[in-house]
Amino acid sequence: MSALKLFLPLDSVAIAMGADDVADALQNEAAKRKIKLELVRTGSRGMHWLEPLLEVEKDCKRIGYGPVSEDDAVSVLDAILGDGRHDKCVGLVEEIPFFKKQTRLIFERCGVTDPLSLEDYKSHGGFEGLDKALNIDGAAICEEIMQSGLRGRGGAGFPAGIKWKTVSEAKADQKYIVVNADEGDSGTFADRMIMEGDPFCLIEGMIIAGVAVGATKGFVYLRSEYPIAERVLNGAIVNARAAGVLGDNIRGTGKTFDIEVFVGAGAYICGEETSLLNSLEGKRGEVRAKPPLPALEGLFGKPTLVHNVISLCSVPAILAKGAKFYRDYGMGKSTGTMPFQLAGNIKYGGLFETAFGVTLGELVNDIGGGTFTEKSVRAAQIGGPLGAYLPPEMYNLPMDYETMLANGAGVGHGGVVVFDESVNLLEQARYAFEFCVEESCGKCTPCRIGSVRGVEVIDRIRAGRDHEKNVTVLDDLCELMVDGSLCAMGGMTPIPVQSAVKHFPEDFGIKQKQEAAT
């Protein structure tokens, strides 16, 4: 009798919700019944309210059961071996509306394949992009990226093609690819999910980038809060080396590229590229003044392509399917797809990959289902701790870089954190400053000291001391931080603060300005 094959995620969310206990319970139960059980640990599909989501394949389609607890192991196993019926059965996984509505170019394999199996990866379209890249020259690869319109997915949205071209044309004896996997923004987990669920996608993207710009060495700067991603990624690198995908003779072409994972030591600022480079050199993660750009003088002073995980994971599909295919998704200057992450007080939290242009309201209400507390949504913070708090009247805005920018917000890394009516925006603004106090690298004064003063000013506003004057001081302080900070930490901390004041003045005790009677 062939083994019973089941799929269960090893993703951090699934494990945090008990997937490992479910795995043990299933194995025990199978052993008791003398059934051979092959339990494939996959990535997550991103429908996190269903985790742990157990899947079984029937007629080449996956049927899901979720959220499964260890107590369900016996009855779910009965169902799978029987007629399939069970309270926890969610039917065909890919037919679930949340999943079906997506365009998965990056997360195509996530939740489907065994993240450590090269065989699985290849049989699901893996390395098609790399093989194309290995047959054209570096300049042609850079041109393809340029034509695709891909922009940095870390938050800045800088055109990737320009960055690639700069590094590629720089003259040096050594160049580097550095992956920014220091995903510290609250409300974001796309990097973590792809590294845990489809690490070869990142590896492939990195090799393509290396070949394109003439770099032979790549580093993944991974945050220490992601131990499972570290384990999976290192396992995938070992397997890729063994298969000749990494090393001195990539896929028999004689080209060299290798990857090392470097684990940080807990510092939000290390998500800023120059701080990250200092940290990777084993130093304090203080930011560097730009110029020189890392593309010309980066790691150890050598030309370095620093990219976010999702930026590089977008690359294999662009090469495999062509720039035009990719460019046809999205809107305006925001081409392709973005993995939006729905988090906080939301009924259907998880990862939703779709083309730019989806509105905030669609994400929060239609896809996310509103709040899990069943109260009305009062605010959503877009793009991490340095992102704006937006009220429901702005949810008709399409998610794309330019629209968000024009409205005092930003797409950032695609995180959307939902708050219900119990939120107090003064407290959230205060927290933005507190976070900056905690995480400022200390190099420049507006950020290091301004953040401390920000907390104090908000406390005075809350206490009603010289209210009007302090509201003015707050505004002034924000302006100074924006103008005077070296990097986005100090420069963007005012965004959540000022958006909170602007859209939720009542929480700051600010009365709507009456027209002065003259």
Next chain:
Amino acid sequence: MLAKIIEPYVGRTGGLISALRAVQAEVGYLPEETEAVAGDLFNITRAEVKGVISFYHDFTREPKGETVVRLCAAEACQAAGGRQFVSEVEKQYALKMGETSASKDITLEPVYCLGLCSCAPAAMVGGRLVGMASAAKVEKAIERVKRERVS
């Protein structure tokens, strides 16, 4: 003893940080002599080593409790009742964030995002991830970590 842990990292990219992580994994904290030993081996000043140690949240110069309980204090967890969750845990163990119990069995500390924002609030108890966390769930996780340590 420290030199033996640190030595393999000399000459590696970002070696100092990796070495400090290794010392902490082995010893539980960074003893005072770490600065001198690492400084010698990496051929940098003690001040530079001290600067690196003091910069990163993960490094500690004091021994922590046997089980480190990290509670997420970031926005997505706040949105899901994280502030209340943190104060409940603080009350349950009569500890504030950043403190270690007198019996040295637990340390409470904040962490800014574990990437579990879609099943918030989140916690990490002795390396175990806990989603949709509550004070009761944290207690269960601590007991479990203790049990596993014994066995």
